[in-house]
Each structure stands twice: as C-alpha cells, then as structure tokens.
Amino acid sequence: MAKKRTIVLAGGGHTHALLLKKIQQSPLHNTHIVLLSTTRYTPYSGMLPGVISGHYTAEQAHIDLQQLAWDSGCDFIEGSVRQANPDTQTITTNTSETISYDILSINTGSTQSRLVEADHCLRIKPVHQFFHWLYREFPERLNTYSTPFELVVVGAGAAGIEVAIALKHRYKNKGVNVHIASGGSILPGYPASIQRSVLNELDKKNILIHRNFRATSVEAQHLISGSGEQLHYDQLILATPASPDLWPSESQLTTDVHGFIVVNDCLQSLSHPNVFAVGDVATRASKELPKCGVMAVRQAPTLYANLRNSLSGAPLIPFRPQQHFLALLSCADGRAIASRGSFRAKGRLVWYWKDWIDKKFMHQFPLPEPGSFDYL
Structure with a gap:
C-alpha cells in the first residue's frame, strides 16, 4: 500500500475553512491532513462589523476550526508558523514543534x-x-x-x-x-x-x-x-492595507517586494511546486487580485481540485476570478x-x-x- 502523504494547512482562513468542508464531503484518500491555526475560533470577516454594531454575537461570527477539522478527519494544532523551510519540507511553529509535509497550503491571512x-x-x-x-x-x-x-x-x-x-x-x-x-x-x-x-x-x-x-x-x-x-x-x-507576516520573506519561498508569497494562476508557489498559497498572504504573478474575503472564498474549489490533482499527478487547473464581484x-x-x-x-x-x-x-x-x- 502506498505511503500516506501529509498535507499541512497553515492558517485557518476562509479558503481553508471551505476546503475542510469539501474534504469532509469528498475526502482526499491516503492522506494525513493537519490544520495549523493560531486560534481555534476563526472570524468571518463579513459579519465582524455586525458584531461591533451589536447585530450579531461573537459566537455567530466565528467558525470552530478544531471541530471542523475533526469532522473532516483531520488533525488540529493550535499554533502559528514561526519558520518555513520548503527545501526540507518542514515548518516550525511558535512552540518550536517541527511539522513535516509533502504538500503545504498557506492561508495565514494578513495584518x-x-x-x-x-x-x-x-x-x-x-x-x-x-x-x-x-x-x-x-x-x-x-x-x-x-x-x-x-x-x-x-x-x-x-x-x-x-x-x-x-x-x-x-x-x-x-x-x-x-x-x-x-x-x-x-x-x-x-x-x-x-x-x-x-x-x-x-x-x-x-x-x-x-x-x-x-x-x-x-x-x-x-x-x-x-x-x-x-x-x-x-x-x-x-x-x-494588508501587510504580511515576516516569516514568508524569511523562507526560501518567492515573495514580492511587500513580502507576500507569489503564486501562479493555479495558486502554486513560483519557487516550490508543492506549496500553495491563498487569500491575503498570496499575490498572483500574472495579475494582482484584491485582498478581500470574497476572493478567498472563491479560491477554495480551485485549491481543493489542485491538491487532489497534485496527489494523483493530474494537471493543475487555474483559478479564474470574477471580473466583477x-x-x-x-x-x-x-x-x-x-x-x-x-x-x-x-x-x-x-x-x-x-x-x-x-x-x-x-x-x-x-x-x-x-x-x-x-x-x-
């Protein structure tokens, strides 16, 4: 039997939340999937102004990532990326834990x-x-x-x-x-x-x-x-405006002048083909996309398809953003x-x-x- 391959999902942004929901419905077979997130509860950006104004409770505007990961058959680790080494295919967390991966997907957002x-x-x-x-x-x-x-x-x-x-x-x-x-x-x-x-x-x-x-x-x-x-x-x-964490630019990943990870149209790192980046942390080489929740949500089906295709060796598919959202x-x-x-x-x-x-x-x-x- 073929060895299980490890997919690490770094960050609990909108794209990864939807990806886990898709994995729950259509599992990626023969894989060990780990979600690493700085917090168990991730906010949904569309409802945050409503929480501030008093229209929603904080609970209504957050996703329980730990439960979502478990429901999807994935492991959950609460922590953040401190360092990434794509050449050795490892990431180091803020608690000095080292996690190895075969495929890495990054959705850590911005600040x-x-x-x-x-x-x-x-x-x-x-x-x-x-x-x-x-x-x-x-x-x-x-x-x-x-x-x-x-x-x-x-x-x-x-x-x-x-x-x-x-x-x-x-x-x-x-x-x-x-x-x-x-x-x-x-x-x-x-x-x-x-x-x-x-x-x-x-x-x-x-x-x-x-x-x-x-x-x-x-x-x-x-x-x-x-x-x-x-x-x-x-x-x-x-x-x-959005600003990236420091660790991507300190890794061997190709980043732009601001420190965002540069990806191709398939959401794949230009420098390391087994690394994907989505949402605010990424910038597309062919045409920069708005850094907003709508775009991150739209990327989820393409990311799922390309993780599946990477596992099988099939060609990757490009993300086609809406002209008007x-x-x-x-x-x-x-x-x-x-x-x-x-x-x-x-x-x-x-x-x-x-x-x-x-x-x-x-x-x-x-x-x-x-x-x-x-x-x-």
Whole structure:
C-alpha cells in the first residue's frame, strides 16, 4: 500500500475553512491532513462589523476550526508558523514543534502595518485582541471620560469604513467622536457613485473624514501626517492595507517586494511546486487580485481540485476570478450598500440580502458554544 502523504494547512482562513468542508464531503484518500491555526475560533470577516454594531454575537461570527477539522478527519494544532523551510519540507511553529509535509497550503491571512508602538494604538487584526478591547477595555476607559472621547480609525478602505460606522452606531449618544484618517480618497477601487454614497452616510452619522491625511507617526496621542498636521486621539485603530507576516520573506519561498508569497494562476508557489498559497498572504504573478474575503472564498474549489490533482499527478487547473464581484457594506442601522459592476443598491432590503448571505455561509460550519470567549 502506498505511503500516506501529509498535507499541512497553515492558517485557518476562509479558503481553508471551505476546503475542510469539501474534504469532509469528498475526502482526499491516503492522506494525513493537519490544520495549523493560531486560534481555534476563526472570524468571518463579513459579519465582524455586525458584531461591533451589536447585530450579531461573537459566537455567530466565528467558525470552530478544531471541530471542523475533526469532522473532516483531520488533525488540529493550535499554533502559528514561526519558520518555513520548503527545501526540507518542514515548518516550525511558535512552540518550536517541527511539522513535516509533502504538500503545504498557506492561508495565514494578513495584518495591518503598525505606524509605531504607541499607547492606545490598536490593530483590527488579530480580531480576538480587538474584541477584548471592544468588550472589556474600552467600556472601562469610556466611563472615566467626562469630555468627548476621540476615536480615530486610520484607513479608509472597506474595513476602516465599516469599523468606523459600526463603532459610531455602538456608542451613539455616549460621547464618542469617530474620525477617519485617509491618505487619499475613501474606498479606493470602488466606483465614484459608491464613494459618494458612503461619504453621504458618514456625513449623516457625524463621522469626521480627514482626507489627504497620510499618517506617518504618532506623538503624545497625536497622529502626525507627512505634511506636519496633527490629529488628537484618545484611541487609535489601524485599519490600514494588508501587510504580511515576516516569516514568508524569511523562507526560501518567492515573495514580492511587500513580502507576500507569489503564486501562479493555479495558486502554486513560483519557487516550490508543492506549496500553495491563498487569500491575503498570496499575490498572483500574472495579475494582482484584491485582498478581500470574497476572493478567498472563491479560491477554495480551485485549491481543493489542485491538491487532489497534485496527489494523483493530474494537471493543475487555474483559478479564474470574477471580473466583477459583489461588495456589500453595512451601514450598521439595518441598511447596507451593494455594488457589483454597474449594479448599485442601498437600503433595508440590501441589509436583509447581506444578512441572508452571511448567515447562509456560516450555516455550513460548526460555531463556538456560548461562553467560548473570555472577553464576553
């Protein structure tokens, strides 16, 4: 009998979650599959603004990866990649455990670049740290303020916009002023009509936009721009563009100038054909794709097919991204904004549509039991 081959899934992102669901339905025979994830519970990005605004519980917006792995006949290890050596086909975890593989798939996501190590400066990733601040630290701090609390979100992409709107909704009438510091236009890459619609929403909600404020440093709870402007904050939240972990660029894997793993159209590393990378951690050599949850979800069927084909020696298939994908932005008040190609929509029906899509996605997976999070 042929020796079992080991597939290591590094990271518990959206692509790997859907991959495990597919493996549960159609197992990859004669394989030993290991999922390595920094946390047992992985957040679904589409519902996180709804958790902040109070529309969902944290449990509703997280997948129980350990249970999902077990249901799929796979092992689960809680930990992170500290080092990868694709030449020896091993990865080393943060606990110094060495794991050997025949095939490695990487879906470790991204983080936000930190301006500086400053007091009251928080990234929205890792999500569990952000939620600990949201549920525990921030309410305690807010109770000590007699003057308006100045909360500044750095970054005006979809994540920054939705987080700012959700925070404003959660703390309306509680003395919290929400600002967005943007280095350029809001929602870069979105149609101008959507940008105008969102600006109108921000204005209605009294969320202050500081455009052309390219933050470069922090000094005594003041955000400093490249031109020397200052913006006072009591809490700084970074929702800046995706930034990779350091370990990919420190391995022998081919990475781009930013440190993202470069893959071909089949989601395969350019330098090591038995390594695949998907989601935010990867960048495609032929054409860069948006780093968003929709793209990661769409990559799952192609990744499954190419893992199966790698095992059998069959040709790999290319990932064919949609030319236009659906973008849904929550207004945190029972309305949402939709955009796809030339299609635009806004209102309560769009929120119900978004809510249905998100709940349908999460219905595929095991969710955490109530009381699973220590910050609640």
